[in-house]
Amino acid sequence: MNHISQVISNMTTDFNGKVIKKYLCEGCGNEVTVLRMKMLFGPKKGEWFEGKRGCECEVYEIVRKEQEQAKTARLKRIFDENSLINESLKQATFENFEPNEFGQALQKAKQFVEEFDLRNPKNLFFQGSFGTGKSHLSVSIAKALQEKGFATIFISTPKLLTKIRNTYNKNSELGEEKIINAIAEADLVVFDDIGAEGEYSGWSVQKLFEVIDQRAGKPNIYTTNLTSAEFEATKDMQRIFSRMMMNSEPIIMNGTDYRKRQFLKGAKENV
Template sequence: MEEIANIIQQKVMIHTAGLDLQCKICSNCGTPIEHVITFNGVPRKVATNCKCRAEAYKKKLADEANQERLRKIEKLKVCSLMDEGFRKCTFENWEHTKESEWLYNIGLKYCENWKQAKEKNQGMLLHGVPGTGKSYLSFCIANYLIDQFVPVIATSSINIINKIYEGYGRNGELGELEIINLIQEASLLILDDLGAEHSGRSGKEKQIIYSILDARIRAKKPMIITTNLNVQQLKEKLTGSDGVARSFDRIVEACQPLEVIGTSRRIKKAADNQRCFKQLIS
């Protein structure tokens, strides 16, 4: 009888406890800040995040992620061409002409579909004569994505090579490895004016370029490359002493070649300046 009485008393206590477990409600959003769980048959109240606290925590994590991306972007500027002039290259500042409209549309579509491009490691090889807007387009893409907190580095092969050579006197080969690793941190690499580098130092430049391209492709991180050479000229420029075009093969593996044609903006500007000067001195 005593055992039965104890069981009945426990059931009454549990039932009574359950009646007292009314969860508190957030005065701000009106959702519970507590909920009831059952442990060993006994209901208990435990704290939980209400809707507004959960959203605030989610926002905090997003802000921290964005700050980390911004720190990466600042770090990437060490090896970049991202100066004041670079920041002026935006789609908002685009000079719309019949010749340039198709290029504008390609760049904007690439940015709008960036997540898909990143997932599939889709890049571009923009080639054509100087002054047709290849660099400007690539920098517009870079600035658009940077404003979306995407880590981007925009640099040139010459700049990378010079930075590495500068480091030899201080850190030796370790400096080279650090620079290449830093470049690989970017979600998108803009490699401007490829092929303008000279071919000295027993092919060292070609080795550096190949290391960068190979690392990017292995990491499945996209690149946008610009060059003033045509496709065949670029292939010949990047071919090693053994006759194998390793770097070029890496480029076409991940970058869609697009020939940028049109009137050179630099030549047009030079002609405008010449007319202004003649008017000045006449």
């Protein structure tokens, strides 16, 4: 069945049509003709109705929605294909974060999303003990920005270093350059668990510095369990710490391990 606009476009004043007015559509920019016509068929045959021809806003809206859906799918694919994320974090969102004593950290994370601007890049630096929710908040930020149309990647740094090492294998189908380029081109990169690999010198630290350094001037999020003193232990770690602190807002999250809190909560409920 033809759309009503197609029917109208085929009608002329020979069908008792009358041009009421013409105007330029602000949406599509086309000249639109408003017609008063008599219904020629169907149960309302003989009744008068108004229609318009020339406007393409409906078509443009269909195209816009299709482009938006394609962009959303592309951003999700970028996140899924390039992120190195633990299974336990894949469902993390702001909504299922239990703030406890870290309500302020949650608010700062949400504020970071609200104020995110590629023209004014800022970083967040989550530092604190194990299991306090640093990674959870970082994943939540990455997902929220993805929903706003930004390309984001979440990277467990130990997994990143392992993945880069594997590219040196002659049978590897993935090259180091492809990994580095994906990280460089993202709107936001989360570097999670920096220092968890346990090597504070040598190849791993040098490579991590190279990756972080090429993100200079772009928005990043860093999470670490290391203290400032541990970063100052070697010159290589000092260089990484210096890069991480550039234009970064520190958020300290020292407290009880989330898993331990859940265990203690369950123990109390079973008493």
